[in-house]
Amino acid sequence: MNDLEQERDFYRQQCDELGRRLLRLQEEQTRARRDARRSRTAARLIRDIYQIADSDVSLNQNNLYFLQIVLDTLSADRAALLEYIPEQKQFIFQNALGFSRSPQSTFEPPVLPAEFYSVNSKSQPTPIINWLRHLADGPFLLWAFEPGARLAFLVSNDIEDQHLHRPFEANDREIIEGALHVLIDIIERKQAEEALQRSEEKYRLLAENVMDVIWTADLNFRFTYVSPSILTLSGYTVEEAMEQGIEEVLTPDSIEIATQALAKELERARNEGGIDQEISRTLELEQLCKDGSTIPIEVKVTFLRDVAGRPSGLVGITRDITERKRAEALIRSSLKEKEMLLQEIHHRVKNNLQIISSLLSLQSGYTEDPRVLASFQDSQNRIRSMALIHEKLYRSENLAQVDLAEYIRDLVASLCRSYQAQAHYIELDIEAERLFLEINRAVPSGLILNELISNSLKHAFPEGREGKIWVTLQTTNSGQIRMSVGDNGVGFPAAFDFRSTSTLGLQLVNTLVGQLNGLMEIERAPASLISIIFSVRDEEEKEI
Amino acid sequence: MEHQRNMVGIGMSQNPNPIQAGQEAAGMALDMLGSNESVAWALLFCGGRHVPEEILPTLQAELGEPEIIGGAAVGAITNKQLAYTGYECAVAAFSTSIPKPTIIVADNLDKGEMEAGQHLGHQLKNLTNEGDTVLLFYDSIRFGPPPELYVGNRLMDGIYQGLSGKSLKLIGAGTVGDLQLTRSYIYTGCQALKHAVVAVALPSIWQSQTTIMHGCLPVSSFLEITKIDGPVVYEFDGRPALQVLREMISLEQDASSIDNLSLIITLGEKHGDPFAPYDEANYVNRLIINSNPADGSVTLFEADFQVGTKVQIMSRDNQLMLDSVRQRTRELLKSMEPKRAIFALYIDCAGRTSAFSGAEIEEAAILQAELGLEIPLLGFYSGVEIAPLLGRSRPLDWTGVLTLFTLEAPTDE
Numbered sequence: 001m002n003d004l005e006q007e008r009d010f011y012r013q014q015c016d017e018l019g020r021r022l023l024r025l026q027e028e029q030t031r032a033r034r035d036a037r038r039s040r041t042a043a044r045l046i047r048d049i050y051q052i053a054d055s056d057v058s059l060n061q062n063n064l065y066f067l068q069i070v071l072d073t074l075s076a077d078r079a080a081l082l083e084y085i086p087e088q089k090q091f092i093f094q095n096a097l098g099f100s101r102s103p104q105s106t107f108e109p110p111v112l113p114a115e116f117y118s119v120n121s122k123s124q125p126t127p128i129i130n131w132l133r134h135l136a137d138g139p140f141l142l143w144a145f146e147p148g149a150r151l152a153f154l155v156s157n158d159i160e161d162q163h164l165h166r167p168f169e170a171n172d173r174e175i176i177e178g179a180l181h182v183l184i185d186i187i188e189r190k191q192a193e194e195a196l197q198r199s200e201e202k203y204r205l206l207a208e209n210v211m212d213v214i215w216t217a218d219l220n221f222r223f224t225y226v227s228p229s230i231l232t233l234s235g236y237t238v239e240e241a242m243e244q245g246i247e248e249v250l251t252p253d254s255i256e257i258a259t260q261a262l263a264k265e266l267e268r269a270r271n272e273g274g275i276d277q278e279i280s281r282t283l284e285l286e287q288l289c290k291d292g293s294t295i296p297i298e299v300k301v302t303f304l305r306d307v308a309g310r311p312s313g314l315v316g317i318t319r320d321i322t323e324r325k326r327a328e329a330l331i332r333s334s335l336k337e338k339e340m341l342l343q344e345i346h347h348r349v350k351n352n353l354q355i356i357s358s359l360l361s362l363q364s365g366y367t368e369d370p371r372v373l374a375s376f377q378d379s380q381n382r383i384r385s386m387a388l389i390h391e392k393l394y395r396s397e398n399l400a401q402v403d404l405a406e407y408i409r410d411l412v413a414s415l416c417r418s419y420q421a422q423a424h425y426i427e428l429d430i431e432a433e434r435l436f437l438e439i440n441r442a443v444p445s446g447l448i449l450n451e452l453i454s455n456s457l458k459h460a461f462p463e464g465r466e467g468k469i470w471v472t473l474q475t476t477n478s479g480q481i482r483m484s485v486g487d488n489g490v491g492f493p494a495a496f497d498f499r500s501t502s503t504l505g506l507q508l509v510n511t512l513v514g515q516l517n518g519l520m521e522i523e524r525a526p527a528s529l530i531s532i533i534f535s536v537r538d539e540e541e542k543e544i
Numbered sequence: 545m546e547h548q549r550n551m552v553g554i555g556m557s558q559n560p561n562p563i564q565a566g567q568e569a570a571g572m573a574l575d576m577l578g579s580n581e582s583v584a585w586a587l588l589f590c591g592g593r594h595v596p597e598e599i600l601p602t603l604q605a606e607l608g609e610p611e612i613i614g615g616a617a618v619g620a621i622t623n624k625q626l627a628y629t630g631y632e633c634a635v636a637a638f639s640t641s642i643p644k645p646t647i648i649v650a651d652n653l654d655k656g657e658m659e660a661g662q663h664l665g666h667q668l669k670n671l672t673n674e675g676d677t678v679l680l681f682y683d684s685i686r687f688g689p690p691p692e693l694y695v696g697n698r699l700m701d702g703i704y705q706g707l708s709g710k711s712l713k714l715i716g717a718g719t720v721g722d723l724q725l726t727r728s729y730i731y732t733g734c735q736a737l738k739h740a741v742v743a744v745a746l747p748s749i750w751q752s753q754t755t756i757m758h759g760c761l762p763v764s765s766f767l768e769i770t771k772i773d774g775p776v777v778y779e780f781d782g783r784p785a786l787q788v789l790r791e792m793i794s795l796e797q798d799a800s801s802i803d804n805l806s807l808i809i810t811l812g813e814k815h816g817d818p819f820a821p822y823d824e825a826n827y828v829n830r831l832i833i834n835s836n837p838a839d840g841s842v843t844l845f846e847a848d849f850q851v852g853t854k855v856q857i858m859s860r861d862n863q864l865m866l867d868s869v870r871q872r873t874r875e876l877l878k879s880m881e882p883k884r885a886i887f888a889l890y891i892d893c894a895g896r897t898s899a900f901s902g903a904e905i906e907e908a909a910i911l912q913a914e915l916g917l918e919i920p921l922l923g924f925y926s927g928v929e930i931a932p933l934l935g936r937s938r939p940l941d942w943t944g945v946l947t948l949f950t951l952e953a954p955t956d957e
Contacts, residue, residue, distance in 0.1 A: 016764050016765055019762075020763075022763050022859055023763055023792065023809065023857075023859050026808065026860070026861065029862075030901070037902075159724045
């Protein structure tokens with residue numbers, strides 16, 4: 001080789017070396033531009049996908065838009081979204097474009113797929129790659145899987161670089177995963193929006209279909225929402241109601257009540273550092289209607305709060321209580337009528353008893369036998385004691401209970417008049433606690449007292465002896481009534497046994513104590529004292 | 545100045561629905577032509593994702609049953625649109641007010657490119673005048689994948705043989721429907737055919753001027769092909785071709801790198817003085833479409849190289865590509881003044897798309913900007929471009945071929 005040939009070879013080598021460097025630079029530049037192009041594609045794809053977030057479409061339509069954007073941007077043949085069902089270890093086609101298979105087709109992978117695959121002509125035909133190709137209905141594909149969202153995304157081509165003009169590769173991960181994650185964001189947002197919308201629709205439907213008026217207002221009573229039932233309640237439309245101030249809604253008295261209640265609650269909020277969210281205030285007010293009339297309303301109102309928990313407004317339910325008020329008045333009227341009837345009955349019973357007593361008195365005028373006369377007197381006293389009960393009842397407030405202390409005083413006075421001669425020298429001491437008994441216990445109690453006081457008046461102080469009779473009425477520690485009649489007279493006969501007495505009066509006492517389910521105690525010294533202990537109500541009634 | 549009426553209407557749609565795509569493209573073309581014009585014939589190029597038999601009847605019905613010539617394309621270009629999604633449908637509708645071309649079809653490419661070329665050449669010889677412009681579109685793909693391509697050079701040799709010395713200006717393309725070279729077809733008037741070639745012999749009143757945009761720079765010394773079989777190159781300077789190329793582009797031996805060959809380099813044959821300063825017009829570039837590590841060979845898009853052909857490894861220079869489009873379009877427009885072109889046809893190598901080449905911008909967008917809206921433009925992305933270079937029309941790779949058409953009486957020579 002001569003010098004010239006050596007020089008030629010040298011320059012050839014130099015030329016080729018420079019060429020190699022140039023090619024390397026060109027290749028690096030091309031690769032950088034392809035990477036930039038891929039990033040631009042990813043950015044464009046994500047931008048376009050984000051735009052569907054604002055579209056007012058169903059989730060299904062949303063997903064189809066997503067797939068169409070992917071196909072347009074990547075110029076791919078097919079794209080699909082699949083849902084993963086972990087329980088069945090299967091993927092189900094949810095939305096697909098470009099596929100001929102039916103929707104909801106299910107596929108079970110040989111193993112759980114990874115989060116990303118790029119499958120091109122150089123990919124090894126592993127079981128999962130084969131499964132993906134079968135799933136994708138094409139040999140070249142990109143796969144992204146988000147197990148947390150149970151969502152997979154698939155893009156496939158029949159020809160490797162037909163439209164992207166390059167095979168799918170690992171660097172495409174940013175594109176396909178970016179798109180999937182944006183979609184998941186959108187799906188979650190749409191689901192939240194739909195749930196909120198369903199909730200709002202449900203409550204709005206409820207608000208717009210109930211008879212009660214549901215409203216919200218600021219703290220100055222300016223309405224921010226009024227349900228359509230305001231028209232039925234007041235005659236005003238929603239639009240008219242929204243423009244009304246409180247002075248156009250409530251009567252002056254009601255405004256006073258409402259503002260005071262609000263002020264009181266706000267004051268409590270300031271003093272106690274908060275308002276009990278659970279408590280609503282119920283006010284009975286009067287609503288002004290469009291036709292100039294007023295109707296009674298019941299308003300349940302609760303505070304709305306801002307994020308700091310401070311009262312920021314009011315939410316309330318207004319109910320027309322005209323019918324309720326009418327019903328209440330009717331009940332009151334009916335009750336009054338019944339009271340009058342009952343009063344009349346007691347009055348008539350008392351009159352009838354007095355007539356009987358008068359008949360006995362007239363009858364006694366036809367005999368002079370002291371024993372018969374005494375019997376007549378006893379009977380008259382017994383009847384009077386019962387008449388006195390009915391008199392007390394019809395004069396009482398509730399026509400059901402008798403003030404026993406007052407009854408005792410009147411009974412004693414009555415008996416003293418009856419036994420005027422014997423009572424002349426006797427001091428009467430009544431110490432009665434104020435107790436009320438119903439008629440079924442007041443009548444036996446009255447008869448018992450009548451017998452015991454009569455007995456003392458007739459027998460304890462013979463031949464004009466002076467002495468003292470006392471009547472006490474008190475509540476025991478166990479809540480029972482202790483009713484006692486005592487005297488410091490001659491005392492009971494030595495052989496006296498009140499359980500086996502032959503006198504009518506004491507037999508009557510025994511029977512009546514039994515009716516009261518009571519006990520009878522007798523003390524002989526230092527004075528004679530008979531006490532009856534019984535319950536205010538019958539035990540059977542209590543159980544009922 | 546009175547506004548000149550359009551004699552060519554252009555329309556383009558990217559609608560995935562073939563019927564709607566045809567209707568939209570035809571509607572735009574007819575709007576541009578105006579209501580008084582009828583369509584005599586049309587050029588139609590459709591993306592590979594469309595089914596050709598579905599679009600053609602729609603276009604014919606919409607345009608009034610004209611003959612429709614064209615074929616598959618990777619994408620399409622008009623004055624306002626540019627896309628290569630596979631759903632393009634681009635049409636140029638020519639008014640009946642301008643002379644109609646003669647359509648010649650050879651549907652026997654599969655019997656041999658030379659034979660089909662000779663058949664066409666014979667007919668063209670009889671039907672054309674000297675210097676006429678002929679549009680030529682052929683189906684690039686014999687079968688595949690893997691793709692086996694029709695050799696454009698053989699076809700051109702056959703045509704020139706059939707012409708028997710008659711000089712015609714042949715401009716055209718080998719069509720492909722996608723860059724993976726899986727599908728292609730030709731519209732031959734009223735049908736879409738495989739293995740076909742169609743020639744559109746424009747009447748002499750149609751005059752044309754063509755410029756070729758390049759974009760490759762030589763980056764190696766000359767390499768002599770020492771073993772080749774058709775488009776398959778086995779050796780340079782007695783060494784395995786693939787090994788020589790790998791060393792040049794510093795690629796590792798792993799399989800994943802091999803495909804990058806076609807994205808980075810072409811092989812260029814320099815015509816004329818081999819030691820003359822660089823002029824892109826002196827180079828014929830060949831795309832490397834495949835490599836075979838088993839025997840160390842590479843496959844070219846064309847089969848015009850022979851044993852002893854000296855080639856250089858060419859770098860696909862994006863900046864050169866963009867500059868070339870801008871400069872050569874301006875030069876062509878300037879050379880046309882004051883005549884006004886009625887139609888512009890741009891046949892653009894699909895490899896020049898931004899997505900494929902990695903160019904920062906679309907070189908076709910530069911063409912759109914330079915050309916403006918006055919001259920109706922129909923362009924499409926092809927596999928092979930055919931244009932006059934170095935004394936005769938040749939199949940070219942990695943070029944953009946822009947032709948402007950005017951209507952004028954031929955000058956007597």
